[in-house]
Structures are given as structure tokens and as C-alpha cells.
Amino acid sequence: MAPSATTDVPAASGRNSPKPTPARIWSVSDPPFEGFKSVDQEGFARSNSETAIVIDSGSSAVRAGWSFDSKPRLSLPPLVARYKDRKLNRTFTFVGSDVYSDGTARGQSKNVYEPGSNIVNNWDCMEGVLDYCFIKLGVDGQQGSIGRPVVMTEPVANLGYSRKTMSEILFECYGAPSVAYGIDSLFSYSYNGGKHGLVVSSSYTSTHLIPVLNSKALLSQTTRLNWGRFQSAEYLLKLLRLKYPSFPGKVSDPQAEDLVREHCYVSQNYEDELSRYFEWTGLEDRNHIIQFPYTEPIVVQKTEEELAAAAEKRKEGGRRLQAQAAKMRLEKLKQKEEELEFCQQLQDQLQNIPKKEVKVLLESEDFDNEVQLEKRIRDLEKSIKKARNKDLGDVEEEVQEEPTFPLLDTPDEELDEEGIKQKRQQRLMKSNYEARQRAKIEKEKEKARLAEEQRLDDERREGDPEGWATDRKIARQAIIQKIKDRERMKAELGNRKSTANQMRMKQIANLASDAPKNKRKRGGGDDDTFGADDADWGVYRTIVTGEQSDDEEEEDLNKALKDIEGQLLRHDPTFTEESTREAQTDWTKSILHAFLHGPYPYDSESQRDMHQLHLNVERIRVPEVVFQPSIAGLDQAGIVEIASNILTERLAESPYRDDVLKDIFLTGGNTLFQGFEERLASELRAVLPVERELRVRRAGDAVLDAWRGAAQWAGRRENKTNFITKAEYMEKGSDYIKEHALGNASSF
Amino acid sequence: MAPLTTASDEHTHQALLSKLDIYAVPKPFRNPHYKAHGRRNKNLKQIVTEATRKEASVMATQNNSGVSTPLTEAGTPSANPVGRPPNIAQAAQSLSTLVLEKNSRAAAAANASGNGNAVGPAATYTNIESAPSFHPNSQRRYCDITGLNAPYTDPKTRLRYHDKEVFGLVRTMTQGVVEGHLAARGAHTVLK
Numbered sequence: 038m039a040p041s042a043t044t045d046v047p048a049a050s051g052r053n054s055p056k057p058t059p060a061r062i063w064s065v066s067d068p069p070f071e072g073f074k075s076v077d078q079e080g081f082a083r084s085n086s087e088t089a090i091v092i093d094s095g096s097s098a099v100r101a102g103w104s105f106d107s108k109p110r111l112s113l114p115p116l117v118a119r120y121k122d123r124k125l126n127r128t129f130t131f132v133g134s135d136v137y138s139d140g141t142a143r144g145q146s147k148n149v150y151e152p153g154s155n156i157v158n159n160w161d162c163m164e165g166v167l168d169y170c171f172i173k174l175g176v177d178g179q180q181g182s183i184g185r186p187v188v189m190t191e192p193v194a195n196l197g198y199s200r201k202t203m204s205e206i207l208f209e210c211y212g213a214p215s216v217a218y219g220i221d222s223l224f225s226y227s228y229n230g231g232k233h234g235l236v237v238s239s240s241y242t243s244t245h246l247i248p249v250l251n252s253k254a255l256l257s258q259t260t261r262l263n264w265g266r267f268q269s270a271e272y273l274l275k276l277l278r279l280k281y282p283s284f285p286g287k288v289s290d291p292q293a294e295d296l297v298r299e300h301c302y303v304s305q306n307y308e309d310e311l312s313r314y315f316e317w318t319g320l321e322d323r324n325h326i327i328q329f330p331y332t333e334p335i336v337v338q339k340t341e342e343e344l345a346a347a348a349e350k351r352k353e354g355g356r357r358l359q360a361q362a363a364k365m366r367l368e369k370l371k372q373k374e375e376e377l378e379f380c381q382q383l384q385d386q387l388q389n390i391p392k393k394e395v396k397v398l399l400e401s402e403d404f405d406n407e408v409q410l411e412k413r414i415r416d417l418e419k420s421i422k423k424a425r426n427k428d429l430g431d432v433e434e435e436v437q438e439e440p441t442f443p444l445l446d447t448p449d450e451e452l453d454e455e456g457i458k459q460k461r462q463q464r465l466m467k468s469n470y471e472a473r474q475r476a477k478i479e480k481e482k483e484k485a486r487l488a489e490e491q492r493l494d495d496e497r498r499e500g501d502p503e504g505w506a507t508d509r510k511i512a513r514q515a516i517i518q519k520i521k522d523r524e525r526m527k528a529e530l531g532n533r534k535s536t537a538n539q540m541r542m543k544q545i546a547n548l549a550s551d552a553p554k555n556k557r558k559r560g561g562g563d564d565d566t567f568g569a570d571d572a573d574w575g576v577y578r579t580i581v582t583g584e585q586s587d588d589e590e591e592e593d594l595n596k597a598l599k600d601i602e603g604q605l606l607r608h609d610p611t612f613t614e615e616s617t618r619e620a621q622t623d624w625t626k627s628i629l630h631a632f633l634h635g636p637y638p639y640d641s642e643s644q645r646d647m648h649q650l651h652l653n654v655e656r657i658r659v660p661e662v663v664f665q666p667s668i669a670g671l672d673q674a675g676i677v678e679i680a681s682n683i684l685t686e687r688l689a690e691s692p693y694r695d696d697v698l699k700d701i702f703l704t705g706g707n708t709l710f711q712g713f714e715e716r717l718a719s720e721l722r723a724v725l726p727v728e729r730e731l732r733v734r735r736a737g738d739a740v741l742d743a744w745r746g747a748a749q750w751a752g753r754r755e756n757k758t759n760f761i762t763k764a765e766y767m768e769k770g771s772d773y774i775k776e777h778a779l780g781n782a783s784s785f
Numbered sequence: 786m787a788p789l790t791t792a793s794d795e796h797t798h799q800a801l802l803s804k805l806d807i808y809a810v811p812k813p814f815r816n817p818h819y820k821a822h823g824r825r826n827k828n829l830k831q832i833v834t835e836a837t838r839k840e841a842s843v844m845a846t847q848n849n850s851g852v853s854t855p856l857t858e859a860g861t862p863s864a865n866p867v868g869r870p871p872n873i874a875q876a877a878q879s880l881s882t883l884v885l886e887k888n889s890r891a892a893a894a895a896n897a898s899g900n901g902n903a904v905g906p907a908a909t910y911t912n913i914e915s916a917p918s919f920h921p922n923s924q925r926r927y928c929d930i931t932g933l934n935a936p937y938t939d940p941k942t943r944l945r946y947h948d949k950e951v952f953g954l955v956r957t958m959t960q961g962v963v964e965g966h967l968a969a970r971g972a973h974t975v976l977k
Contacts, residue, residue, distance in 0.1 A: 670971020
């Protein structure tokens with residue numbers, strides 16, 4: 038397999054560091070409304086009935102002007118919006134970029150051409166465009182006619198119906214005295230002084246290769262590839278939709294065209310460049326960020342002062358509470374001290390009075406006997422001491438003495454009622470105490486067991502390091518598998534029809550049903566042992582899909598994984614920092630991350646990041662289609678294959694072949710990609726005989742030279758005979774055509 | 786009729802629209818009596834179908850139908866009279882094209898002194914389309930997701946992929962997404 042098919046080999050320096058914020062971020066804009074164009078009277082005033090109106094009716098733009106002009110006076114997108122405003126009860130017609138001036142107009146605008154082709158399919162719109170051209174050129178028609186000849190461009194091998202309808206409109210609606218048609222790319226070639234050559238015209242909706250011998254196009258050898266800028270933009274849009282399926286913004290068609298124009302370039306060596314496209318070094322230059330408008334969610338930012346004030350307020354509250362508590366404690370302490378004093382006085386009193394009165398006195402103070410009084414005094418002393426210590430801040434460790442339970446050994450018969458009560462209490466206390474002791478021992482045992490395990494593990498590691506490492510790795514793999522399973526499960530639950538989801542529904546139904554689960558086992562009686570095994574509770578994990586459900590478990594797994602990896606890192610020399618899962622799932626190593634987000638971290642919460650498009654591979658993938666149409670599913674040969682076929686086979690016997698090789702001529706907006714010329718030259722060089730001289734050149738102005746060529750052609754006196762006059766039209770029918778060197782042949 | 790820019794209000798916008806509108810502008814150059822016939826808007830498919838039918842029927846009289854005035858220029862050298870070899874793929878699309886090519890070549894061989902356009906089959910909108918590629922380069926495979934080279938194909942979804950990381954993504958895709966990626970290279974299933 039290709040070397041690049043293996044996963045990225047980690048760089049020697051370890052992880053890649055994220056690139057700093059890019060220096061340049063691109064944005065998109067809507068096609069601008071170009072403002073009102075005033076009527077240009079000057080041209081019409083200079084013209085006479087011989088001066089032709091030249092119209093290059095392209096599918097990306099219609100350009101119009103006079104045959105004596107050096108450049109077209111008008112250039113407009115072939116869009117027409119005609120609608121009736123019900124509120125104003127008025128019909129509007131907007132043409133060209135004027136449709137961008139208003140929301141409704143924009144929504145109502147229709148293209149003159151069938152989308153993706155150079156064939157007119159809306160003739161009402163075509164009339165609108167022609168109306169607009171003639172108005173803006175200041176044509177002052179007399180008796181319902183433009184009174185000037187028209188030169189129009191048309192596609193190579195234009196369909197008879199299209200030409201017929203166009204002639205019909207020009208002659209019958211506009212009353213043109215004469216009309217001539219020609220092919221745009223041939224006009225461009227003749228304008229650039231070509232005689233023998235191969236015209237490679239890649240324009241808006243198609244790419245044509247036309248061999249020209251002795252200034253005469255060889256139409257029968259012409260080949261068309263159904264790919265142009267329109268298809269490129271459409272393809273880019275498709276790719277972007279697949280790349281960012283949940284992109285919140287919307288990329289419009291004109292914006293996609295802008296993206297193609299601005300960011301795409303032809304790769305000189307596609308395979309090679311592709312394999313190195315996501316290399317970390319220089320990725321920031323290859324990756325272009327397109328930022329769409331977004332609104333940052335408003336986070337209320339508190340000022341430093343406000344924060345300080347709030348903290349102060351909180352502290353104040355705390356202090357007040359503390360003070361209150363201290364006051365209460367003090368009051369209690371005082372109370373206790375008073376009580377102690379009183380009790381002590383009472384005790385003193387008791388020594389001096391006879392026994393009989395003692396009892397009365399004690400009873401009046403709610404004490405049963407002297408012992409109780411003593412106990413009370415002891416308790417009070419203890420608690421006062423404790424409280425004082427607490428106030429002073431030092432807590433004295435209470436000495437835990439082993440409690441004794443003297444009464445337990447005396448049999449019940451020797452005890453009175455009070456004694457039995459106390460004995461019962463002591464028994465309770467004893468069992469409590471014993472349980473605590475048992476737990477303590479258990480804990481120590483567990484500690485010892487762990488230590489022993491650790492010791493055994495260490496021993497094993499020292500004795501059999503490889504086996505130990507293998508075991509650890511297996512355990513690690515198991516955890517990773519578990520994590521992956523969980524991730525997959527989560528992904529599958531997103532799909533309503535997935536098996537995982539169906540299992541979940543089944544489980545919920547089972548849990549909810551009251552009927553015994555296993556009817557066959559009915560003889561066993563009530564055998565609900567749910568919960569006996571801890572894993573039973575896992576069933577809830579499988580049915581809860583909310584966010585909180587798996588955090589805990591995931592953390593457990595991650596912790597276990599970290600533990601194992603830590604051990605492996607410490608003791609296994611073959612297990613390095615690179616092999617940890619964290620390093621392997623590091624986004625800087627991920628091709629998909631580089632593809633989607635370039636060399637920058639991605640925060641799925643950030644509105645800014647969400648509204649970004651990253652163009653990287655697309656920059657060479659989209660223009661590459663002209664060379665390899667199969668990329669976009671177009672079942673046609675690429676331009677190099679067509680050109681080499683024409684040059685080496687179809688023209689093989691032509692005496693002009695070497696002249697043709699010296700002039701491979703590029704025209705049309707889709708050839709403006711950076712590197713187009715060089716790529717075509719180098720690829721053609723590879724298929725042509727080595728001794729043949731090859732030259733590739735581009736039109737001086739790949740976009741406007743077609744119009745200029747047409748104007749130049751129209752201005753030449755000798756071409757007057759190539760115009761179809763109105764009389765000829767009337768006599769010979771609407772699909773009559775005069776063939777000339779730069780035009781189509783009749784195709785019926 | 787909301788204004789597109791914030792700079793304009795309802796009133797100025799209305800004025801702008803009235804200025805731009807060419808419906809009300811007088812068009813003296815139009816023939817006031819011209820009326821377009823009803824169903825002149827046809828889509829490409831319709832036009833091409835009609836053209837092919839016509840081609841087949843007018844075939845015999847191609848060279849002197851009077852529907853065109855051929856370019857007559859003395860000294861125009863004859864171009865390669867051989868013409869193209871018949872193109873099987875296109876012929877399969879329209880048998881008539883093949884017949885046309887063959888007949889035209891026979892006619893061309895008969896008057897080899899004719900000029901460039903008369904030689905060989907007439908170029909029509911459909912028969913100048915480039916044929917499918919036979920070059921081995923067209924067999925190159927690229928990853929349907931990232932566009933990188935793709936040595937592997939997932940048998941389940943038929944998606945081509947670059948490496949195991951991309952494969953991980955492929956396996957999480959739903960049917961609709963998979964079809965979308967296949968459609969980008971024209972390999973999706975089309976239900977008829």
C-alpha cells in the first residue's frame with residue numbers, strides 16, 4: 038500500500054504545538070449592487086448605420102459595446118427579475134446586477150441560460166437583457182428598429198433552435214439590418230494574433246478545445262468537456278456541505294464562485310502535493326480560513342470592582358454569621374458556667390446538711406441522687422473545657438480509652454431493674470465498639486493485601502518483565518476497547534433505527550413490565566435476584582442517554598487507563614509517552630482534524646469557530662477536475678488527454694502540426710487559476726515527442742479578449758459579407774447562417 | 786421590498802427601484818407589432834432531442850441543403866480528411882450520430898478538395914462532447930471524505946478512504962451522509 042496510507046509517524050520532537058492565530062482570515066461577501074448605470078449616448082452619436090453593436094453573450098456575463106470601442110461598455114450578469122408588486126400595483130423589470138438592489142428582485146431573478154450550460158432557455162429574459170443593453174447603449178431606434186448591425190457570440194456547435202430563436206428576436210423584434218454570429222474563444226484567439234494553434238477555452242459552463250489551422254477553426258475536431266467555473270463552484274459547495282454538515286451559515290452560489298476564484302489554484306504535481314498537504318509544517322499557509330458572520334453570545338462581564346464588592350459582601354456575611362455563632366457559644370458557655378457554679382454550690386451545701394434534707398434538696402433540683410449530680414458536674418466541666426479550647430483554637434486529642442463493660446459479666450439475677458437497663462445499654466455499646474474494631478482490622482488487612490499484591494506484582498515484573506508488560510498491555514487494550522465501545526454506543530444511540538437503540542427500547546419495556554421475566558422458571562418461585570450482582574445496575578446505564586449518565590463511569594475508565602499507562606511508562610522501556618492514548622488521540626496528529634479545522638484547536642462551543650470554513654485540499658481538488666474529470670464523477674477525458682489526442686492523432690498528418698504545437702492558447706475565465714499554464718505545459722510535454730517544440734500561452738485578457746476580438750472582427754470591412762442581412766433572413770429562413778472562419782458551421 | 790442596505794430607508798429605496806426599473810423605460814427600438822410565439826422556452830434536453838431527430842432525417846442533403854453558404858476561400862488547404870474514428874461511447878447514446886459520421890466520411894472522401902468545415906462530420910452540440918477517458922490516470926482513487934489518495938474501499942458503504950482514522954468516521958456515517966459523499970463523485974445509487 039502507499040506509504041501515506043499508514044498513520045502519521047509521530048515527529049521526533051513529540052507532539053505538534055498548535056499554530057498561532059493565522060495572520061489572514063478571509064470572509065465572503067454578497068455580489069455587490071453596482072449602482073445605477075446611466076444611459077451612454079456618446080457611442081450611439083458616433084456610430085452610423087454601418088457600426089455594429091457587439092454583444093458577447095456569455096453565461097457568466099453579457100458584455101456589450103460598439104465595434105469601435107476598445108473594451109465593452111456594459112458587463113452584466115445574465116439575470117432578469119420581472120414581477121408585479123401587488124402593493125404598488127406596478128410591474129418591475131430589473132436586469133443584471135440591478136437585481137441585487139432589492140430583496141424581492143433578487144428572489145424573483147431568473148437566469149437567461151439553463152443552469153450549467155451555455156444554452157439559452159428563457160427567451161423572455163434574453164429579451165430583457167437585450168432591451169437593457171440597447172437602452173444603456175443609448176440606441177435611439179426609429180420606426181421600431183435598432184438600425185445597427187449586431188455581432189453576437191454563440192457557443193461552439195450552437196444548437197439550431199437556439200440560433201433560430203435568436204435570429205428571430207434580433208430581426209423581428211429589434212429590426213436589426215444584419216446579424217453575424219461567431220465563437221467567443223475564436224474571437225479571442227484572433228484578437229491575440231493566432232494563426233495555427235490549439236485553443237483551450239475553459240469558461241463558465243464548459244471547456245472547449247478547438248484546433249485552428251491557418252486562422253480557420255477545425256470544428257469537426259473540436260471537443261467539449263462539460264466542466265467550467267459554474268461546475269467548479271457547485272462541486273466546491275457540495276464538498277463543503279459534506280465537510281461541515283451542521284454549518285450554521287449559508288454559502289450562496291455567487292459566494293462559492295468567489296471562493297473558487299480567490300482560493301483555488303492548479304497543483305503542479307497533484308499526487309505529490311496531495312500526499313504532503315496535511316504535513317504540519319506550513320499547514321497554516323495551505324489552510325485558508327473563511328470566517329462567516331456570527332454573533333458572539335453575550336457574556337455579562339463584571340468589572341474588577343463589582344467582583345471585589347461581591348466578594349466583600351460574601352465575606353461580610355460570613356463574618357456576621359461567625360460573630361453570631363461566637364456570641365451564641367459565649368452565651369451557652371456562660372450559662373454552663375453558671376450551672377456549674379450552682380451545682381458546685383449545691384454539692385458544697387449537701388456536705389453540710391443532714392442526709393434526709395439532701396434528698397429533698399436534690400429532688401427539688403431534679404437530681405435523683407448524688408451520683409447523678411457528680412456526673413452532671415463532670416459533664417459540665419468537660420464541655421466548658423472543650424468550648425474554651427475551641428475558642429482558643431487548639432483542640433486537644435481526646436484520649437481514647439478502651440471502654441469497659443463491667444456489668445456484662447454479672448448475671449441478671451444479681452441486678453436490680455436499673456442494673457438490667459444499664460446492662461442492656463452496655464451490651465449495645467460493646468457490640469458497637471467491637472464492630473468498629475472489626476472494621477479497623479479489615480482495613481488493615483486490605484492494606485496488607487494490597488501491599489502484598491504490589492510486592493508480588495513487583496516480583497513478577499522483575500522476574501518476567503515481558504510477560505508483565507504484555508499483561509498490562511492486554512488490560513490497557515481492554516479498557517480502551519471499553520471506552521471505544523461506549524463511544525460507539527453513544528454514536529449509535531443517536532440513530533433511532535440502530536440496533537443499540539432497539540435494544541434500549543426492549544430493555545426499558547422489560548424493566549417496566551410487571552410480569553415475571555422468565556416464565557419457564559416459574560417453579561423456582563420469587564427469584565428476583567436483581568442487585569445481587571453489582572453489574573445488574575448497569576442496565577440503567579444502558580437505558581439512560583442523558584448527558585450525566587456516563588460521566589462517572591468514563592472517569593473511572595480514564596483513571597484506570599491512566600494508572601496502567603503510568604505503570605507501563607515507569608517500567609516498560611518500549612512504552613513511551615508517544616504510545617499513551619492521550620498522545621495518540623492528540624488532535625494535532627489527526628488528519629481529520631487538519632482537514633476540518635486546519636492546524637488550530639477547535640472549540641465546539643465557540644460561535645467563531647463554528648462559523649469558520651477551512652479550505653485546504655479543496656483548493657487543489659476543485660480545479661483538478663479539468664485535468665481529471667473522474668474526481669467529480671464526470672465520465673469524460675481530461676483536457677490533457679483530449680489535447681494529446683488532437684495533437685498526436687487527429688492532426689498527425691497535418692502539415693501545420695508543428696505550428697499548432699507552438700501555440701497552445703488559453704482563454705476563458707476558468708483558465709485564470711494560478712499554475713494552469715505551467716501544469717498544462719508540463720503534462721503536454723510528457724505526452725508529446727521530445728523533439729517537438731511546445732509553447733503554451735494565455736490570452737492577454739482571458740475574460741474580455743473575446744469581446745475585443747468580436748469588435749475588431751466587426752470593424753473589418755471584408756467581414757461585411759459575412760453578415761446575414763434582413764433580406765436573406767426573410768428569404769432563407771430563420772436558421773440560415775453564413776459560415777466564416779471564426780463562426781460555427783451549419784449543423785442543420 | 787425590504788431595502789438591502791441599512792443606509793437607505795423605505796422612501797429612498799423606492800426611488801432607487803423606480804430609477805433602476807426598465808419596464809417603464811420607453812423602448813423605441815422594439816417592433817411594436819412583434820409578438821413572441823407562446824412556447825419558445827425549451828430546455829436543453831428537449832432541444833437536443835429535436836435536433837438529433839432532425840439530423841437523422843436531413844442527413845442525405847447535408848452538403849448542399851442551401852441552409853448555409855459555405856465559406857469559399859481558394860487555397861484553403863484540406864485538413865486531415867480522415868476524420869475521427871467512430872466513438873463507441875457516444876454512438877451508444879445516439880445511433881444516428883454514428884451513421885452520420887460514417888456517411889459524412891464517405892462524402893468527404895469523395896470530395897477531398899473541400900474546405901475544412903465541409904470535411905468530416907458536421908460538428909453538433911452532442912457529438913463534440915469528450916468521450917470517456919481511457920487513460921490509466923482516470924483509475925486513480927481519492928478519499929471520498931478528505932480527497933487524499935485512497936488505497937482502501939469500505940465494502941459496506943463503497944466509500945474510498947485514506948486511512949484507519951477516516952475509516953472510523955466512515956463507520957459512524959448514516960446512510961444519507963454516505964450517499965452524499967458517493968454523489969460527489971457520481972457513484973451514488975439512483976432510483977428510477
